Amino acid sequence: MNFFDFSFSTLGDPIRDLSAFDCGRKEINKFFQKDALDYQNELFSKTYLLSPRNDLDKVAAAFTVANASIFTRMLPNSRQKKVSYEVRHSKGPINYPAILLGQIGVDTHFAGHKLGAQIIEFVAQWFSSQENKSGCRYLIVEAYNEDRLLSFYAKCGLKPVFNDIEQERIYRHLDDDKPLETRLLYRDLILFRRKSIRN
Numbered sequence: 001m002n003f004f005d006f007s008f009s010t011l012g013d014p015i016r017d018l019s020a021f022d023c024g025r026k027e028i029n030k031f032f033q034k035d036a037l038d039y040q041n042e043l044f045s046k047t048y049l050l051s052p053r054n055d056l057d058k059v060a061a062a063f064t065v066a067n068a069s070i071f072t073r074m075l076p077n078s079r080q081k082k083v084s085y086e087v088r089h090s091k092g093p094i095n096y097p098a099i100l101l102g103q104i105g106v107d108t109h110f111a112g113h114k115l116g117a118q119i120i121e122f123v124a125q126w127f128s129s130q131e132n133k134s135g136c137r138y139l140i141v142e143a144y145n146e147d148r149l150l151s152f153y154a155k156c157g158l159k160p161v162f163n164d165i166e167q168e169r170i171y172r173h174l175d176d177d178k179p180l181e182t183r184l185l186y187r188d189l190i191l192f193r194r195k196s197i198r199n
Helices: 026-041 075-082 117-127 149-157 167-169
Strands: 004-010 048-054 062-070 094-106 140-144 182-188
Touching: 026 048, 026 062, 026 094, 062 117, 062 140, 094 117, 117 140, 117 149, 140 149, 149 182, 167 182
Parallel strands: 094 140
Antiparallel strands: 004 048, 048 062, 062 094, 140 182
16 A cells, blocks of 8 residues: 555544554554643644545554754764764854654564655655745654664664664653664755755
8 A cells, every 4th residue: 555545634634533543552542642732732843644535533653743943062073074964154062943654553563565664755755845835854753663663764764863772761751771762864855955965
């Protein structure tokens, strides 16, 4: 199935019953079922739903986006250079505008259609298009620190901001004994507009 085989709507327009939505992760199901509308009403994020065009009552996938930044001032020098790799006329360590793909879930009934990868590609192109109403240089994701998921996001063009877990632990001010549950990943959206300046 293709992304454009689905109807695209926002959460709450109209009110949708997400009680049967199951992406295989309880915490993500809970977010979409109980918290997403509150986040949206408080202007913290916006949630979008995909439904099969022949069954608009079903929710095949949901994702949430929010404004964000990559705070390069707080990154080690090597990471600043990595994130700024494609930036022309760099003005030093500044905060780069980004879109956060905060939550993403594909219902288990629609697994195997690469819908998650299609959503990521859609969001990346959407926020790098001429129609975008604000500056947005990067797509960022906080991915669960699991090899399978990190490999999936890598195939979608997202790279870790940090070289290793220890760097990221320092950036997040985590205690040594606390496991790193998520990794911060990014994708430079300028490459939808032009070729790399580094080739």
